[in-house]
Amino acid sequence: MQQEARMKFSLVDGVRQEPSPKVKGLCQFCGKPTLSKCGTKVRWHWAHARKDSCDPWWDNESQWHRDWKNHWANDYQEIVNFDEVGEKHIADVKLPNGMVLEFQNSPMSHKELQSREQFYGDMIWVVNGRNLAKNMKLRAALPDPNHVSMVDIGVRNINHKTHFIYFHISECQPDELIEIHSSDKIESLIKDTHVGHFFYEWKRPKQVWLNAKKPVYLDFGKGILWQLKRFNEFSSFCIQAHRKEEFLRRYGAVA
Known part of the structure; x- marks a missing residue:
């Protein structure tokens, strides 16, 4: 039914x-x-x-859904969108600049993820992560990937509580070995530049969110959003903490 x-x-x-x-x-x-x-x-x-x-994309509205949408004015909520061939779907929130925010509470297939991202274009995912939290643990803290000292650095997750490994991107040549370093060597850099990035351990990961091309934020509650992202194009996935109030302010919420 x-x-x-x-x-x-x-x-x-x-x-x-x-x-x-x-x-x-x-x-x-x-x-x-x-x-x-x-x-x-x-x-x-x-x-x-x-x-x-x-609308086959409609994620039946939970209280979590409603609470998120209510951060924006009514004029931005449940907006019908059309593409150039007449296909239409309802966006949870659409901002005046055209950006769409989709709040996802239920499981979703890779095919639907790709279809939605292609249809909406400029968009962000906010995912109810409360059922995922029990399978995720924070691991080593990371330096700021945009710091000048990290331009030539790639990092790899080893699921250790405090350490990871890194290498110099410039040394990556076809059919040649590269030297791997322990994060102990850059401990002071990590402390001085850390802006919320961590490696994580995720048992039974929801691969669909790792395949997303648009930004994905996991909402575990407690006022923090965790963005899934690659540290850089040569590195493992990491997760970055964002204060929810800052996220709301950045995207024009009113409450």
């Missing part, structure tokens, strides 16, 4: 509105009738009169 699609907005007399008791509307995406669901056990929402979901 297809899950009921819960939406924050529907069209009432042609105007986008949030749900209120005993009101009917039309889906802003497909134009089919919607009903306001305003009970006491589930947060108020709109649903199709017939239980279907018109």
Whole structure:
């Protein structure tokens, strides 16, 4: 049975509105009738009169979803987007500059990830990481990859609590061995330039997020977002801490 699609907005007399008791509307995406669901056990929402979901990309709205979207003005939430051939999808949040923020709570296939990134173009993923946190551990702290001292440095994760290995990119030549160094040698550089990058250990990683071409931020709660990224193009994946309030300010949130 297809899950009921819960939406924050529907069209009432042609105007986008949030749900209120005993009101009917039309889906802003497909134009089919919607009903306001305003009970006491589930947060108020709109649903199709017939239980279907018109946008196959729609991630049914959880409280986590709603809380994230509510950081932005209503005019930026649940925006219908069209491409040049007429395909359309609903973006969780679309900023005035065209950037899309997608808040992903449920599992997603590699094919859908690629399709969404191609469709939206300029976009960011925010992923509910609370079910992932139990399988992830922070490992060694890293220096700032943009520091001038790191221009010729590649790093590799060895899943050690405090250490990693590094090499000089300029020494990487075809069919030649390169010298590997312990991070002990650059301990002071790590301490002086660290801006939130860490290696991590991830048991049973969700490979789909490591394949993303657009920025991916994991939300484990507690006011910190963790961005998955490569330290640089010659290096292993790492994770960088960002304060949630700074992320919201950077992308024009109002609350």
